[in-house]
Amino acid sequence: MRIGQLAKRSGVSVRALRYYEEQNLLESTRTPGGQRDYSDDALDRVQLIQDLFAAGLSSRIVVELLPCVSTGTATPDMLGQLTTERDRIAERIQDLSRAKSKLDGVIEDIVAAGIVKA
Amino acid sequence: MRIGQLAKRSGVSVRALRYYEEQNLLESTRTPGGQRDYSDDALDRVQLIQDLFAAGLSSRIVVELLPCVSTGTATPDMLGQLTTERDRIAERIQDLSRAKSKLDGVIEDIVAAGIVKA
DNA sequence: CTAAAACCTGACGTCAACGTGAGGTGCAAG
DNA sequence: CTTGCACCTCACGTTGACGTCAGGTTTTAG
Numbered sequence: 001m002r003i004g005q006l007a008k009r010s011g012v013s014v015r016a017l018r019y020y021e022e023q024n025l026l027e028s029t030r031t032p033g034g035q036r037d038y039s040d041d042a043l044d045r046v047q048l049i050q051d052l053f054a055a056g057l058s059s060r061i062v063v064e065l066l067p068c069v070s071t072g073t074a075t076p077d078m079l080g081q082l083t084t085e086r087d088r089i090a091e092r093i094q095d096l097s098r099a100k101s102k103l104d105g106v107i108e109d110i111v112a113a114g115i116v117k118a
Numbered sequence: 119m120r121i122g123q124l125a126k127r128s129g130v131s132v133r134a135l136r137y138y139e140e141q142n143l144l145e146s147t148r149t150p151g152g153q154r155d156y157s158d159d160a161l162d163r164v165q166l167i168q169d170l171f172a173a174g175l176s177s178r179i180v181v182e183l184l185p186c187v188s189t190g191t192a193t194p195d196m197l198g199q200l201t202t203e204r205d206r207i208a209e210r211i212q213d214l215s216r217a218k219s220k221l222d223g224v225i226e227d228i229v230a231a232g233i234v235k236a
Numbered sequence: 237c238t239a240a241a242a243c244c245t246g247a248c249g250t251c252a253a254c255g256t257g258a259g260g261t262g263c264a265a266g
Numbered sequence: 267c268t269t270g271c272a273c274c275t276c277a278c279g280t281t282g283a284c285g286t287c288a289g290g291t292t293t294t295a296g
Contacts, residue, residue, distance in 0.1 A: 055217030086221040099173035
């Protein structure tokens, strides 16, 4: 499929897909005319990239980890990286949970104070 | 206390503290010589700001929400904002949990494959 | 009193993940 | 063949939360 199709299916912009390729996160073959041609696997790949980005990983990290995620194999170093990032995400979840609790508390207090009844 | 002390105690940089003041997130009185002087409450304030930043809120949002968080009162609009941001954080937690599960799975697979034994 | 911290105000630099034109090319339809 | 949309490659712009350097002032230790 071509880039517009992939963009539509994956929900990311055309610009973003080109950026992924620039960062070696995503491959494509080219038509004789020079246009990108993606395999169906690309869709999964893009969604994986989005998930990792959403988890706060940078493209530098993602490009290092993508091979193991795809192949299920890794060097000891890569495994270390993986666990490091996994732990970082876990920490982030803790941070977010703390912030959420705080906001929950504030919301409860406000509602309890009867400022608003919804 | 002065800005260096607050920075050391809160763990954020002097530059960041000045930035918070610039964004109306943090107040300070001034010495006759023009140097910032912080009350002890400032420490809690800074940590709250950090928590909200860590939760992905922008300074614009934080400056709107800080009053209700401090006072426990709010207009209906502010309460709406609060719940909106609370829900956004909840979503983010979900995203992170998904990413973490994915990485956990990858790590398990790698370890199971016997590439490494730690 | 003097030197060295610590502080002050601008104001420009940074970094990531794209957005947004500019100017030109590929390709399927009629 | 030509219209027109999708695509191409530069290459500069954007945003947020600061980092950092310059040039000057205040505070504190001795």
